[in-house]
Amino acid sequence: MKRHRATAAVLSVLSMGLGQLYNRQFGKGILFLCIQIASLIYLIPRAGHGLWGLFTLGEQAQQRVKVGKITKVIQGDHSIYLMIDGLIIALIILLVVGIYIANIYDAHRIGKVRDTGGKTNNFIQTYKFVTDRYFPHLLLSVPAFGVLFLTIMPILFTIMLAFTNYSSPGHIPPAKLVDWVGFQTFADLIQLKSWSGTFLGILKWTVIWAVVATFTTYFGGLLVALLIEQSGIRFKKMWRTIFILPYAIPQLISLLVMRNLFNGQFGPINQYLKAFGLGTLPWLTDPFWAKVTVIVVNMWVGIPVSMVLILGVLTSIPKDMYEAAEVDGATAFQKFRIITMPFILFSTAPILITQFAGNFNNFNVIFLLTGGAPVNGDYQYAGHTDLLVTWLYSLTLNFSQFNMASAIGIIIFIIVATFSIINYRRSRSFKEEDMIQ
Structure with a gap:
């Protein structure tokens, strides 16, 4: 009988936390649901423009327009800023996807326990189990998050620069845009x-x-x-x-x-x-x-x-x-x-x-x-x-x-x-x- 594990997994695919709520793990389900809501609030207004900037590196460079005797500067896209913003958005999306997959796996695992007649832990029991068995992982997760954005992200940014024409004098933003050139460098x-x-x-x-x-x-x-x-x-x-x-x-x-x-x-x-x-x-x-x-x-x-x-x-x-x-x-x-x-x-x-x-x-x-x-x-x-x-x-x-x-x-x-x-x-x-x- 695989009714609970299948139902919990499908519900977790539809939304983070639903599978946990179905498995009567309400604290864990609410936690996953809050993570999804927070990530959607952050990503919805930013993800589209961030990924667009990462792929295009901008479409309009800075311009100087002369109006009468006054020269006005019309700000355009800054390719490097767009690349950094897009890279940050991409890393956050990967983090959210990782949590999303963990949410599905957890719901399926607990559903499997229910199918075999086992007893599921409540939030307090789960908290004690995690802090006891995975305490080192919890402590390492904080510096790992810092390494992701303070070490890995700069390395990825440096690697990405090698596949652009970001050099002087022809392609220095904001006056000029930077383009992806593949292995030309x-x-x-x-x-x-x-x-x-x-x-x-x-x-x-x-x-x-x-x-x-x-x-x-x-x-x-x-x-x-x-x-x-x-x-x-x-x-x-x-x-x-x-x-x-x-x-x-x-x-x-x-x-x-x-x-x-x-x-x-x-x-x-x-x-x-x-x-x-x-x-x-x-x-x-x-x-x-x-x-x-x-x-x-x-x-x-x-x-x-x-x-x-x-x-x-x-x-x-x-x-x-x-x-x-x-x-x-x-x-x-x-x-x-x-x-x-x-x-x-x-x-x-x-x-x-x-x-x-x-x-x-x-x-x-x-x-x-x-x-x-x-x-x-x-x-x-x-x-x-x-x-x-x-x-x-x-x-x-x-x-x-x-x-x-x-x-x-x-x-x-x-x-x-x-x-x-x-x-x-x-x-x-x-x-x-x-x-x-």
Whole structure:
């Protein structure tokens, strides 16, 4: 007998809450009904115009009409505002649809209980059941709602910009409307020589930078941690404190100080080199030396992080494993290769992947130290040391190339996400819960 479940589901399809009322769950039914009424009050006057704006991005641009000696401005549609409003409406509609489906499922489930002769809970019993069993979900729903509109919505907005012609000077609202152009922005990024040459050149340097920066900071931190943990080293706490100081100092201060230290004209480093008769170096003005400089400075601010992580791993390695290896006649290098390094890699592999992703998008070091300089005449709005992320910043803030910057942002996400997911799934930390000896 499926009479109650079918009737409740059909009533819930007709209107939220009706199925619950039919199942004699009046409190829950009234709650669902209030949600539907509130959503209809909000969406009915806004949904049509919001979705129209999202699909069309407006039809009438701002106009200036001269009436006698006076020029009047007739306000038109603002494509970006229409896109944002439409996106908000679309997300709210999806939320309401999700609640609507949950309402149907709940009515069908309770109707099924009635069909089998079970007893349905009243509102108080339902409230106690939900707060007891789904209490974490209730707490997480509040930040999840914030993430939807403060994180996911801006990401979707950025992605949508890549499929428009929102760029200077021809399509900047309100004077001009923005149009949907599909994958034309990505095609321009690949086909137009000025853009493709810049993109491939910066992508190549970004990959080299990410690999070298990750390698140097990780193994530099490993070396420092191993030296500090050697049995013959005294004052271990003092050495740990000294080497953690570069990390304790705000990165903004460190990088601005380093920028002055490496200044080619009055920087102390060149002054010392000149005093010893060694000549000066164009640390920040020559393409090659500028890249060397940012790598060296990144080691200064990055090695302490790896050192602290690896020190924690070293203290957790059982000492009896080293004692057993000594009994077997293992050399120091063999103990490092067979015991120490596998433990370190097992524990820090996810952190290593995160460091690579962080270096791929390491905005601070490049922006504060070189600002992307020195200038590259063959690049479009970029310099020799620019990474994709700093190039994206320049395109957006300095040159109003919003659609191209959005396309580059999407490509950065695809590269970093693909690398991170593939390598994390291949790491032992993901495959094994406990280290198998």
